[in-house]
Amino acid sequence: MTGAREIRRTLAEISAAGSTVEYLAVDITDPAATAAALAPYKERVTGLVHGAGVLADQLIANKKASEIERVFAPKLTGLRTVAAALDADRLRHVVLFSSVAGFFGNRGQSDYAMANEVLNAWASSFKKNHPAARVTSLNWGAWDSGMVSPEIKAVFRERGIVLIPVETGARLFTEQFAAGRAADVVTVLGPTTPLSEPERSAATGPVTVERELGALTGHPIVTDHVIGDAPVLPAVAALGWAIGAVERAGGTPVRQVRDFAVHKGIVVDGTQPDRLSLTMTPAGDTVQVAIRSTDDKGAVRPHYGAVAVPGTVPAAATVAGLPALDGGRDAGELYTDGTLFHGPALRGVRRILAEDAARLVLRAELAELRPGDGAFGGSHFAPGTADLLLQAGLVWVKLFEDSASLPLGVASVDLHHPLPDGEPFLIVVEPAGGGDASTSVLTVTACAPDGTVLVRFDGVRVVSAPQLAAKFAGGVSG
Structure with missing residues (x-):
């Protein structure tokens, strides 16, 4: 035989x-x-x-x-x-x-x-x-x-x-x-498409979905994201919702996002909206995403915006010259000295491996958080580990600009591979140019220990906010 x-x-x-x-x-x-x-x-x-x-x-x-x-x-x-x-x-x-x-x-x-x-x-x-x-x-x-x-x-x-x-x-x-x-x-x-495509009528106009905020506001991704005495919805949760919604609506993985912007963050202090709407508008090969709320008088307030590019796969990339995982110094103090404000569930920056303004290298490791049964993530994106890239940007501003700061947006997000769940990886922060006296523009790259690029955030805009330093330190809980 x-x-x-x-x-x-x-x-x-x-x-x-x-x-x-x-x-x-x-x-x-x-x-x-x-x-x-x-x-x-x-x-x-x-x-x-x-x-x-x-x-x-x-x-x-x-x-x-x-x-x-x-x-x-x-x-x-x-x-x-x-x-x-x-x-x-x-x-x-x-x-x-x-x-x-x-x-x-x-x-x-x-x-x-x-x-x-x-x-x-x-x-x-x-x-x-x-x-x-x-x-x-x-x-x-x-x-x-x-x-x-x-x-x-x-x-x-x-x-x-x-x-x-x-x-x-x-x-x-x-x-x-x-x-x-x-x-x-x-x-x-192999091919990242189904063996049999379901019949799907392509959306030619805007599609809007809504989500209640109640269940999310009690999740650790929010309750451990506190500035001063008020939890704040992480920007990565909005980014993950945009990615996941476009994937589910179109059936195609989203590996690239452009022009992600935070227009008005959501503070969970009792004044937050009860629900958010996410509108997807096809525009050629892209999908424009707008996340908004509507108050009792019918006024619409924009909160986040992004442009998703379904089906685009980033070219493979590597980062050379990375330090060993066990070098440098412990990064625990970043969560207590006013650099970062995150609580235990989001404390994934573990070591500072290379401390230079031209290239900051951090070791990161975090058990993934998937709020809303995965509704705030996509096939290659989960918000908990992704938040560590934005945290790394705040660390760079504190170390080299001596200021507390907050992220305003990301020009381009490339999702090469999912970030590891509970396993170590490296985050490299490099200045990208184009900033001003109050805003730094950075490239933040997450990569495997061998240098394989996992996720890259290009054009991360971080605004200095010295007045927040006391709130960062005061809002931290052990």
């Missing part, structure tokens, strides 16, 4: 490369058989790659329970069974083969999509419980091999979907073990 020949050839190639390999045949949906097969290796296994899967495509109205169980069994029961047969605390690498069908959905694959999305959730849960392990759920696009028959290939060609060549897929897989990919708990590899 072709499968047996491929297995023998693979085993021979691994042996020829100098590695020891053993092949075990077992039904991974059978807990007892799996535990018995893996028992001799339990104390030695430090990595798990789970790639099992079965297709039984059928429209949901015609699905049979037996077909759903057949699809669920290898992916879900199989993963649970294998994981239970191993020592979870010994696992340094866990890689799951999920699918874009789970990430985006796919016609005729409701059960397959659900099974793969469960893998994504399992990966996030396992990473939370085993933070030292490298855990990744790879949401693969279709490979030019394996389950993809010639007939399916023809369908993909008609839809304009590019298949992943075997060599490319193998390279993408091995790259996940590199240090730069350590934060990729859930990632999409």
Whole structure:
């Protein structure tokens, strides 16, 4: 059989490369058989790659329970069974083969999509419980091999979907073990579009959505963002809402935003509006976003504005010459000396690694905050970690202009990769020119320890506000 020949050839190639390999045949949906097969290796296994899967495509109205169980069994029961047969605390690498069908959905694959999305959730849960392990759920696009028959290939060609060549897929897989990919708990590899596009009428005019502020004002992202004695809605929450709303309305990831501006921040002191409206207006390849409130007399007040550019993917970039993560000095005092005003949930600036006006480098690490069940974020943006970039701008102004300050806007936001959740990364702050006596213009870049750019804020405008220094220090709580 072709499968047996491929297995023998693979085993021979691994042996020829100098590695020891053993092949075990077992039904991974059978807990007892799996535990018995893996028992001799339990104390030695430090990595798990789970790639099992079965297709039984059928429209949901015609699905049979037996077909759903057949699809669920290898992916879900199989993963649970294998994981239970191993020592979870010994696992340094866990890689799951999920699918874009789970990430985006796919016609005729409701059960397959659900099974793969469960893998994504399992990966996030396992990473939370085993933070030292490298855990990744790879949401693969279709490979030019394996389950993809010639007939399916023809369908993909008609839809304009590019298949992943075997060599490319193998390279993408091995790259996940590199240090730069350590934060990729859930990632999409291959085309970042659904395998079957839903019919969607493109909006030709403005679309407005509204959101109550009540639930958000009690969240730590607001209650730990206090100036003086009043919580203030973080600018990144508004930016994240804009990104997420455009993604959900258009079905396309937003990786670039231009001209984000804070017109009138929202202070949660009892006078704040009960609800905000977000209006999306298509303008060519962009979407103009305006966040406003309306008072009891019908007067409209603008709060934030931005221009989203759906579908634009920033070119890969790196930052060279970065210092080691454990150098420099502790940054804890920044949250008590009037530099920063943030409470415990937002205190993610950990060390000052390089202290120069031409290039300030900070070490950052923060467990992500996702208010509103993710409504204030997007596929590549979460507000808690993103706030650390604006905090870094305030640190630069305090260190080199000796003033408290607040952000006014960002000329351009490039989202290369999601910021790591609870893992260290670096923030580089550099003056960009174009400022004046009261306003500094900065470039703030978040990058992985190897220099891979994750997020870049260009043209961050920060206004000096010396009168706020006392409020910054006075509003801090331990």
